[in-house]
Amino acid sequence: MGTSNYLKKISVWDADAARHILSRSLFGFTKDDVTFALTKTLDDFVDNYLLQDLTEPAAPQYNGADWVTLPNNVTNQTSYTNWFRSMVYWWYNLMITQGYSLREKMVLFLHNHFVSEYNTVQIPQLMYIQNKLFRQYAFGNFIDLTKKVTIDSAMLIYLNGNVSTGSAPNENYARELQELFTLGIGNYTEDDIKNMALALTGWQVNGGSLTSFFTQSRWANKSKTIYGKTGNYTYDQAVDLIFSEKTIPASEFLCRKLYKEFAYYEPNTDYITQLAAVMRNNNFNLKPVLSTMLKSEYFHSVDIRGARIKPPVEFLLSSLKQLSITYSNNDLPNYIRTTADSLQQSLFNPPDVRGWEGQRKWISTITYPNRNVYTDALVNGKTYNSINYKMNVLAYARSYPNSENAVQFVEDVTKQLIQFPLSQARKDSLLSTMLDGTVVGNWTTYSPGADTRLQKLFKALMRLPEFQLS
Amino acid sequence: MKRREFLKNLGIVTGAGAVTLTISGIPIKAFSRPFMNIKSTNGKILVLIQLKGGNDGLNTIIPYEDSVYYNKRPVIGIPKANVVQLNSLTGMNPSLQPLKQLFDDGKFTVIQNVGYQNPNRSHFRATDIWLSASDSNQYIYDGWVGRYLLKTYPDFPNIPPPHPMAIQIGSVQSGVFDSTEGGLAVSFDNPDNFYTLVNGINADTDPPPATIAGDELKFLKEVAALSIQYASVIKQKADLGNPVASYTAGGTFGSQLKIIADLILGGLETPVYLATLEGFDTHSNQNGTNSHPLLLTRLAESIKAFQSDLEKYGLADKVVILTFSEFGRRVNENASAGTDHGTAAPMFLIGKNVNGGVFGNNPSLTDLDSNGDIKYIFDFRQVYATMLKDHFGMSATEVDQVLLKRFETLALIKTTSDVKYDFNIPTDFTLKQNYPNPFNPTTRIEYSLPQSTDVRLKVYDTLGRNVATIVDAFQAAGSYTVNFNGSAYASGTYLYSLEAGSEKIVKKMILVK
Numbered sequence: 001m002g003t004s005n006y007l008k009k010i011s012v013w014d015a016d017a018a019r020h021i022l023s024r025s026l027f028g029f030t031k032d033d034v035t036f037a038l039t040k041t042l043d044d045f046v047d048n049y050l051l052q053d054l055t056e057p058a059a060p061q062y063n064g065a066d067w068v069t070l071p072n073n074v075t076n077q078t079s080y081t082n083w084f085r086s087m088v089y090w091w092y093n094l095m096i097t098q099g100y101s102l103r104e105k106m107v108l109f110l111h112n113h114f115v116s117e118y119n120t121v122q123i124p125q126l127m128y129i130q131n132k133l134f135r136q137y138a139f140g141n142f143i144d145l146t147k148k149v150t151i152d153s154a155m156l157i158y159l160n161g162n163v164s165t166g167s168a169p170n171e172n173y174a175r176e177l178q179e180l181f182t183l184g185i186g187n188y189t190e191d192d193i194k195n196m197a198l199a200l201t202g203w204q205v206n207g208g209s210l211t212s213f214f215t216q217s218r219w220a221n222k223s224k225t226i227y228g229k230t231g232n233y234t235y236d237q238a239v240d241l242i243f244s245e246k247t248i249p250a251s252e253f254l255c256r257k258l259y260k261e262f263a264y265y266e267p268n269t270d271y272i273t274q275l276a277a278v279m280r281n282n283n284f285n286l287k288p289v290l291s292t293m294l295k296s297e298y299f300h301s302v303d304i305r306g307a308r309i310k311p312p313v314e315f316l317l318s319s320l321k322q323l324s325i326t327y328s329n330n331d332l333p334n335y336i337r338t339t340a341d342s343l344q345q346s347l348f349n350p351p352d353v354r355g356w357e358g359q360r361k362w363i364s365t366i367t368y369p370n371r372n373v374y375t376d377a378l379v380n381g382k383t384y385n386s387i388n389y390k391m392n393v394l395a396y397a398r399s400y401p402n403s404e405n406a407v408q409f410v411e412d413v414t415k416q417l418i419q420f421p422l423s424q425a426r427k428d429s430l431l432s433t434m435l436d437g438t439v440v441g442n443w444t445t446y447s448p449g450a451d452t453r454l455q456k457l458f459k460a461l462m463r464l465p466e467f468q469l470s
Numbered sequence: 471m472k473r474r475e476f477l478k479n480l481g482i483v484t485g486a487g488a489v490t491l492t493i494s495g496i497p498i499k500a501f502s503r504p505f506m507n508i509k510s511t512n513g514k515i516l517v518l519i520q521l522k523g524g525n526d527g528l529n530t531i532i533p534y535e536d537s538v539y540y541n542k543r544p545v546i547g548i549p550k551a552n553v554v555q556l557n558s559l560t561g562m563n564p565s566l567q568p569l570k571q572l573f574d575d576g577k578f579t580v581i582q583n584v585g586y587q588n589p590n591r592s593h594f595r596a597t598d599i600w601l602s603a604s605d606s607n608q609y610i611y612d613g614w615v616g617r618y619l620l621k622t623y624p625d626f627p628n629i630p631p632p633h634p635m636a637i638q639i640g641s642v643q644s645g646v647f648d649s650t651e652g653g654l655a656v657s658f659d660n661p662d663n664f665y666t667l668v669n670g671i672n673a674d675t676d677p678p679p680a681t682i683a684g685d686e687l688k689f690l691k692e693v694a695a696l697s698i699q700y701a702s703v704i705k706q707k708a709d710l711g712n713p714v715a716s717y718t719a720g721g722t723f724g725s726q727l728k729i730i731a732d733l734i735l736g737g738l739e740t741p742v743y744l745a746t747l748e749g750f751d752t753h754s755n756q757n758g759t760n761s762h763p764l765l766l767t768r769l770a771e772s773i774k775a776f777q778s779d780l781e782k783y784g785l786a787d788k789v790v791i792l793t794f795s796e797f798g799r800r801v802n803e804n805a806s807a808g809t810d811h812g813t814a815a816p817m818f819l820i821g822k823n824v825n826g827g828v829f830g831n832n833p834s835l836t837d838l839d840s841n842g843d844i845k846y847i848f849d850f851r852q853v854y855a856t857m858l859k860d861h862f863g864m865s866a867t868e869v870d871q872v873l874l875k876r877f878e879t880l881a882l883i884k885t886t887s888d889v890k891y892d893f894n895i896p897t898d899f900t901l902k903q904n905y906p907n908p909f910n911p912t913t914r915i916e917y918s919l920p921q922s923t924d925v926r927l928k929v930y931d932t933l934g935r936n937v938a939t940i941v942d943a944f945q946a947a948g949s950y951t952v953n954f955n956g957s958a959y960a961s962g963t964y965l966y967s968l969e970a971g972s973e974k975i976v977k978k979m980i981l982v983k
Contacts, residue, residue, distance in 0.1 A: 159753075160753045160754050160806055160808070163754055163805065163806035164805070164806070165805055167805065168804060168805025168806075169804075169805070170753060170754070170804050170805065170806050170808075170810070171804075171810045171811070172753045172810070175591070175592075175811070179592050185590075185592055185595055190591070190841050264682060266682075302681060302683075303681060303682045303683070304682070304683075305683065306683040307681075307682045307683035307685075307686050308686075309686060309690070342641070343641075344641050344642055351642070352522075352523075352593065352751075353593070354593070354594050357642075359686075360653075360686075360689055361642050361643070363689070363690060363693050364640075364641055364642060364643045364653075364657040364693065365643075365656045365657050365658060365664075365668075365693055365696050365697035365700075366641050366657050366658040366659060366664060366667070366697070367641055367642075368690070368693050368694055368697065369664075369667035369668050369697060370667060372667075373667060420683055420687060421679070421683075423676055423679075425676050426676055429958075432958050433957070433958070437960055465687055465690035465691050465694060466687060468690055469683065469686055469687065469690075
């Protein structure tokens with residue numbers, strides 16, 4: 001018919017496609033990763049690598065000791081800042097080291113979808129439990145996940161479900177559940193909110209066992225009317241109603257958010273309508289939806305490539321990975337954490353229940369220069385406890401087969417590090433920055449001063465607005 | 471219209487034949503239309519304070535003689551004995567005590583029951599409505615201040631004003647400054663850090679491709695250009711300002727107002743500032759010591775300090791503070807000793823030039839909407855219209871254009887003043903010696919134009935070869951500062967030449983690497 005099939009699978013699986021899919025799926029990638037991806041077919045790489053079910057990672061520890069199962073009490077609270085930070089570093093590490101998997105990006109997506117803030121919850125153990133839940137359901141069933149989140153301890157605290165009772169319901173969670181988590185504004189009424197709030201009552205959090213529990217007497221044991229259906233609904237029945245009575249809006253709402261996260265922030269309505277049909281046909285299982293999206297021709301189109309502003313954590317971690325900078329203690333992650341704060345993405349602390357808005361909101365007259373300070377620091381080096389974390393520019397350059405051919409080297413290195421198609425003027429300017437007065441014919445990484453010239457190149461390259469895009 | 475379509479409509483992306491050039495790293499469109507007077511503001515300043523999360527109006531401004539208030543709020547109602555009385559019916563939360571003197575002096579107005587028809591109770595949608603000044607069912611991309619600023623600075627971005635059009639203390643730019651020419655505010659949290667950070671950043675002249683991704687690139691370049699252009703004047707004015715009041719009781723919010731005071735006292739001519747106080751989503755334990763009372767204390771202490779600095783330096787006539795929040799809260803308290811999302815609420819207006827007092831009656835707590843929420847009396851856009859017309863001196867027609875339809879103003883401002891035109895134009899054609907000189911790698915070149923004209927500022931080597939063109943544009947009369955970056959050139963002597971109409975001046979500069 002008239003509408004084109006946006007979900008048609010891409011026909012060309014080449015280095016450009018591989019770089020695009022890697023940049024959107026991982027927190028940074030290297031030349032070798034592109035090579036690896038191309039040894040697989042597109043189907044194989046997406047379904048058996050990016051969307052592979054992985055085992056659960058070991059829980060974070062502080063100073064080698066477990067803490068995630070310890071009870072919430074006054075003694076333990078004195079350690080919470082340290083525990084919390086260890087969890088942030090633990091997550092950074094998972095993001096960098098997870099291999100060819102989309103999982104951590106999905107965990108971050110879900111964290112930014114079902115938002116809870118550590119600043120409000122104030123119990124790191126509960127934030128860990130929630131994070132673990134997101135990891136379990138990263139490619140799983142969204143309806144089941146919504147039910148789990150509804151009685152998740154951190155969420156019960158964050159949106160006041162733990163104080164909501166049948167005689168005096170608190171609307172906070174019921175509103176956000178429909179507005180931000182499942183349906184979007186316009187698909188429910190104020191009465192739906194009030195009745196949903198009644199159905200969700202009765203749940204509280206036990207700080208000792210770190211679990212949520214149900215108390216029959218706190219529950220609104222009475223008839224509720226939600227979306228025109230009436231019954232004495234419990235929390236899980238009420239969540240089911242969202243997906244059974246509002247199936248199309250729910251599928252389109254979630255697909256819109258996935259599209260915004262992984263493709264582009266201005267939704268393409270036709271694409272989303274088609275993807276939502278896939279979601280409904282698969283009963284809200286995420287894996288087939290993600291698989292379809294990552295392979296689709298439109299996802300790989302020139303419109304989408306290079307159009308996404310890197311979120312701060314991705315920007316910070318992917319720069320490390322791209323430049324082959326590694327670390328073995330918490331000094332560098334601590335620097336990344338404080339930089340991420342200044343770039344406005346503090347893990348476990350989104351700004352409010354809507355989460356990070358993303359894209360252009362990441363960039364202001366203050367955050368952009370702060371990004372430049374960070375990439376400069378990776379090239380200049382940062383020293384902590386006598387360890388200098390610094391890009392090895394010579395080794396990095398020489399990892400390119402054309403490192404001694406100035407023009408081709410700039411061509412190759414920009415293609416690898418920048419997803420946005422660079423103009424010739426831009427490449428020329430980077431080339432002259434690297435040559436720094438010498439001529440192309442004299443370029444070699446073995447000449448004295450080559451490292452200084454390469455440093456100038458990499459600093460200039462990473463300061464480019466194009467480097468902020470992926 | 472979608473954001474992306476707006477951007478595609480901008481001439482700067484694809485404008486046929488438009489050459490994108492650079493002044494101080496700011497892309498400038500070469501344009502051929504005759505120079506019009508640069509319209510400036512009337513010197514008035516509006517400081518917006520956003521109370522994020524939905525401030526509970528009923529526990530802020532308290533109808534302390536209304537028994538319904540105490541019936542509906544048995545736990546969290548503020549007892550009459552604790553209320554700071556403003557008149558025989560209306561009082562303030564005790565945390566607002568620091569504002570009492572301003573009220574008594576007639577410098578503080580409480581505007582009661584401000585809202586709009588069919589109120590939205592979503593934080594985010596309601597915020598968008600307040601920032602864009604839309605109707606409840608109307609989706610508008612740009613912000614009301616953004617629209618105001620483009621009316622006030624019609625030549626932006628061709629001729630950027632010498633001082634920022636708007637400043638937001640913070641790191642994520644508010645939608646209130648969005649416009650068809652991009653976000654118009656400069657955002658930072660500390661002028662000195664900002665200056666240090668921005669120093670050394672280069673903007674560029676490369677035109678972005680006309681693709682979706684190109685739109686995003688263009689956005690990034692615009693932000694870089696704004697920071698580069700304004701970081702030094704912000705630092706310079708912050709260095710000149712010298713606030714003496716203590717803002718410490720205001721916490722980090724106090725620091726925000728202190729920075730704004732610093733810039734205003736230093737002489738920055740920016741007409742609109744935005745500061746933000748977060749944490750008003752008080753669904754539970756609202757009267758806890760770290761909750762609503764603390765927020766109100768910080769608000770009141772900060773405003774008090776700010777006003778005292780303005781008074782001390784004789785600037786209190788120029789400035790008005792306006793507070794707003796996305797909604798008030800439900801009349802009934804909830805079971806968690808908190809309040810759920812509601813509707814109309816009071817706004818605060820503070821300044822030497824306001825009609826102080828309580829404007830409007832206490833809300834009716836019996837005549838509520840179907841949801842148990844207060845019905846609004848004044849549309850929030852009436853307050854905006856009043857700011858635009860009576861504070862900023864805009865004509866009624868212009869105000870209609872900014873607010874997209876007609877709103878009657880309210881008698882909130884004592885004396886109004888008109889927009890003036892800025893004729894502060896240099897009398898001579900000059901090209902100053904670059905500074906520093908010798909330089910490596912950047913240097914600053916200043917010049918002045920007594921009349922609007924085509925301008926070329928070029929750099930030549932000693933063999934007379936044109937190695938760089940810094941400016942090639944039609945420019946308005948005025949003073950200009952540009953930076954030249956010599957990092958791509960060899961050490962040596964260079965000439966820089968300013969050609970404007972029939973005039974030409976040449977000077978020497980030395981690059982030493």
